[in-house]
Amino acid sequence: MPVEIVMPKLGLTMTEGLIVEWRKKEGDPVKKGDILFVLETEKVTYEVEAPEDGTLGKILVREQETVPVGAVVAYLLKPGEAAAEVAAAPAVAPKAEAASPAPAAAPAAQTAAQPAGGRVKATPLAKKIAKECGIDLSLVAGTGPGGRVIREDVEKAKAAGVKAPVPAPAAAAPSAEDRLVAFTGMRRTIAKKMLQSKIEAAQTYMSNTVDATKIQQYREELLPYVEKKYGVRLTITDLMMKVTGAALREHPVINTRWTDKGVLYLSEVHMGMAMALDEGLIVPVIKNVNSKSLGQIAQERTALIKKGKTNSFLPDDIKGSTFTLSAMGMFGIEQFTAIINQPENAILGVAAIIDKPVVVKGQIVIRPMMNVNLSYDHRTIDGAEAGKFMQTLKAFIEEPFLILA
């Protein structure tokens, strides 16, 4: 009897799945553990493996088709069953082949080779290393003489995962024909959630520019210790999650959820971390940030990034956030506003740390400054509450050890 290959149920909430790509063609011999096809749900992509050795028989569900959980998508033939079944379906094989080139790989390769617009001040060494690692120098903030990007900056950017992304397919190939890219399940989800948030929530914004001298300094000082103890590189984002968690503890109204019955105050802070994948936005969650050390946070963040890169998020990794932090420092963004990740009531946009002239004790001095922007739902959170939270946050960023008090 041929083995039924079905659309698996990957989480409690999963009802249907989209087949993104078949990795095997009808008639291909397969070994147990070989990847048969890639599926996509609202949030994750997942590789489905062959349950046993055999030959892939009839494929019932083609690429880009969505079917309910449990539906049979193909048959796996065991030795001896092969011939008759496979012979029945020769016509579809070429079609599957034609549809198979992986679309994800193309834009990445394109942008790596293409220089960013405008002149980037970078040292020759930094340029060489960036080229080698495929890092877009225009995305790296320079700390060298006259703001030049130096080796250290590139290495930090590399560690922070800056690549050469921002694929703007239209701009990349001005002479190419316009093209239509079908919505993926993930894109539909993003579109739905973003628009819903904008329509439902009374979103308003509050912004503050804070002195990042100390937080940078603490990071530098803790870096070697964390690296030694946890084997990961501590980033400003980790510190920001920590101090934001502490500020939320002091202002519980920000760490709430909008429900039909009322405002749900959440006792723990589960920090969502906006992350860009090739396919789109996802928000993995670091649970209980207030009871975790910086090293643990860095470790979890690193693990989540790794999962993101390999598309191996489990449903629990991306559920249950109570507040979200979106960081754009790696792109050198000066200020931005984020859309609330509903049903949460607020989100913090953390911009790049940029050296700026500021006035301290009557002197114009240069300080590393960072903009933090709170988007909050005014239905729940009043301006004064948001203001108090931002005041505490500023104090904690400017003097992180206050969170110990």
Place this chain on the structure above:
Amino acid sequence: MADKTRITIVGGGVGGYPAAIRAARMGAEVTLIEKDALGGTCLNWGCIPTKALLQSAGVVRTMKESATFGVKCKGYEVDFGAVMARKNTVVAQLTRGVGALLKAKKVKVIQGTASFVDAKTLQIRETGEKVQGDAVLIASGSVPGRIPIEGIDGPDVMDSNQVLAMKTLPKSVVVIGGGVIGVEFAQFLVAMGTEVTILEMLPGLVPGVDREIAALLQKQITAAGVKVVTGAAVKGIAHSKTENVVTYTVGDKTETASAEKVFLTVGRKPDFSLLDIDRIGIRHERGAIVVNEFMETSVPGIWAAGDVVGGIMLAHLASAEGECAVRNILGHREPMSYRAVPSCIYTMPEVASVGLTEEKAKERGDIQVGRFPLRGNGKALVLNETEGLVKVISDRKHGEVLGVHIIGPHATDMIAEAVLGMTMEMTAEELAGAIHPHPTVSEAIMEAAMVIAGGAIHMP
């Protein structure tokens, strides 16, 4: 507008006075306390006077070589008094210049010896005057080092300060210490006609310099007539009416060297002896004040720069540290960078280097070395100074320039190119690709870089 930040700087040497001018330019109110002469060791007892003397030595060499260039001179005579007088003239003009610059920037200069009363207050010992400020920069410099051997306090044993104040030229000298100061004095004296012996404890002259370059220098110093003894551990100095006998051992053999004078050039040591820093708890280790990367000491508001913080004791580094310190005092937050600190020896030929020596670079990883001997350089031949070498050391992976070492004419001026390059994280490719003026000795730097980046032109 808020009141100006008041900065008190202790020491008017190259660690202190440029910092004072920088601070004043940035809008601070600056008081500079100097116990001796403005310009400190560099202008008065170090860089400048020694180079003035070596210039006289250079003239002697020109006279000796004149026939090579087709100019016959009927002998020459060294007037030692005039040599020293010219040195003094140069020094005087420069220290006057420093005074004028400080005055123009409205820096208040106090002549006297400072010591701490508390972290904000210094007192002038001679007058009892108290100076208060928001921050203090200690740039009190260093003094010649000494070694604990018998006879070190003898009347004919001189440190570098005393050498520079000599009235007459000694007939013979034993120089204890073959570092930078020792070889420069030896070079000067041998040109003046003095019989010179250098005793160096380590296996080669100028420790710390790239070994290949140091060996070339040792060869040329020896050829100029200096007797060089390396691996010599000095045991004692016996003084008699007519001469001084320095006893030393090489391996298990005991030897002696005799001379009219003995010069002690065994490095320098940080000096904060008169400041009373322990009263306010400023941390110091191994004789030097401890500072963080921003040049601040263990006591907030008190900063230090230059020789007094130990490490590399060079004038240009002291200036950079002092300026870094005042920028940070005035609200910036810039760590001091030690990536590319050049060092120079004003012998004949000159030696200059920046970055890692070949030995040190090898310890760190996979490197490439581009060498270009000055025999292949047209201008060096014109100058009749072809005994020289340029070495460019780069890492193999990216070609990052890790070190540049030069022995040859104009080496000390030419090294600036490499310093700029290393500061800007240049690789050997850029150094090789930049068009160098012809004919100059600097082409040798380009050629050495070309050895790494695709091959030199003027070398088989």
